[in-house]
Amino acid sequence: MKTKATIQDIADRAGVSISTVSRVLRGSAPVAENKRLAVQEAIATLNYQPNLFASSLASGQSRTIGILTQDISSPVLDLMLRSVLQGLDQSDYAPIIADGYWQAQREQAAVQLLLNLQVDGLVVVGGSVPEPFLHQVAERLPLMVIGRNLPTLPDHCLYLDNFLGGYQATRYLLDRGHTRVVHLTGLLSHVDAQDRKQGYLQALADAGIAYDPALVVQGNFLEQSGQLGMEMLLEAGVNFSAVFAANDQMAFGARLSIGTAVVCPRMCR
């Protein structure tokens, strides 16, 4: 194919220098009206697309911001991602997404790629990149971490209080009179899951209710584990009247098992 048009091509066609073209492109300095029009005409007819690489190389700015995401099938993370993208709509920064799929190694490579792409800023949604690594990143460019709490980078985190969430959810159920509340935990190797469980335990303690290990079933944040956990409880004939699932997906799964198995008599709703 014909090689794409360069800034020189449109400079020629408009009868000006490349400097002028660059100026109308970036609006970095005033340009005579007639020349500006000529340039814009040339840009349009030649369908000129400035080479981001060359531009970034010269300016040191890429006008892009990098986003590190995780396995977006999670509704919450997806919502976060969507919000970030929406926020970027207003700006003239383009979002570049890289996915870590919850694997630290892969995440690190993804971040490295984004850095090599010279993103002007980085948004990390969830994930498990080592904190020290993020620390290094933070001192090189603007960094924002969503859904994670980094003790050494408090100002860079948009944090969800998992402990409080677990506490309030459990408390809510206790307040409605339930005394035997099941907790389907998330992946306990994940700090979020631990915190939510701690919240659950604390709520029980505050209510003066003894902790019964039989009511806590380990899951992994996915639908299946929620369903499986419920079925185990029901089959085992464990007595309970309410369930606090670690996340929406597990709640969905748990909800499913109610249809197939014998419904726990005192289960409300």
Place this chain on the structure above:
Amino acid sequence: MKTKATIQDIADRAGVSISTVSRVLRGSAPVAENKRLAVQEAIATLNYQPNLFASSLASGQSRTIGILTQDISSPVLDLMLRSVLQGLDQSDYAPIIADGYWQAQREQAAVQLLLNLQVDGLVVVGGSVPEPFLHQVAERLPLMVIGRNLPTLPDHCLYLDNFLGGYQATRYLLDRGHTRVVHLTGLLSHVDAQDRKQGYLQALADAGIAYDPALVVQGNFLEQSGQLGMEMLLEAGVNFSAVFAANDQMAFGARLSIGTAVVCPRMCR
């Protein structure tokens, strides 16, 4: 912060020229063992990261491939995306993701960004970018479209036969003796949803079963619409014994309503 190390820095530290450094970096030509080691040492200690922009600008290759995705909360699309990423693991191409969120305009901008990023190839997962536009893309670089059928670009599509899927699903239920099969449709403005519905209709016709509009409920591919659709049917007292939902999410939703509403007597499983 100190500016990142350049190829010159490590050339100095290793006592060689930048050409040699480039050579060991790209393996484009043999290099003396001792020099190679010196270079590698320098790279390691200086934590050198080649500037992708400069590299691509000079070579015309970016060693990246672009991926256009849609609202990944869809399990199927997510699976596709995951597969693509996995395939790329083996290669030394890095994936750059851009999201279109099912909005043609946004998608086009996303593709444009990827093109400006000089991706060496493009994978489009679903989406609604105009076909002519993709046609232009296809003649500029390798293109692959997943989950969509472009008549003019058959060789570039990994296509799911929605009609056949709808047909077989319905046929499966009919073969098991069901005669009143509900269809919860997807978003009917979407061609996939239309095709699946056509498959449903064709299967009915082939089985000599009259089409009953009361058995078809419109949805939008999301969980809620599946649940809502089922509840409407149950409340209306419509008689049926099986359900064909347009996708997994709607089936999930439908499944949920069974727990809360009166279970349809002849509903199996």
Place this chain on the structure above:
DNA sequence: TTGTACGCGTTATCAC
């Protein structure tokens, strides 16, 4: 095998 020098497409700093 290795180094020199030029080019990639833009931006930015100058003089004019």
Place this chain on the structure above:
DNA sequence: GTGATAACGCGTACAA
């Protein structure tokens, strides 16, 4: 206002 021209960091003939 406008146009040369030097970076930007790296790949790569070409020469040695």
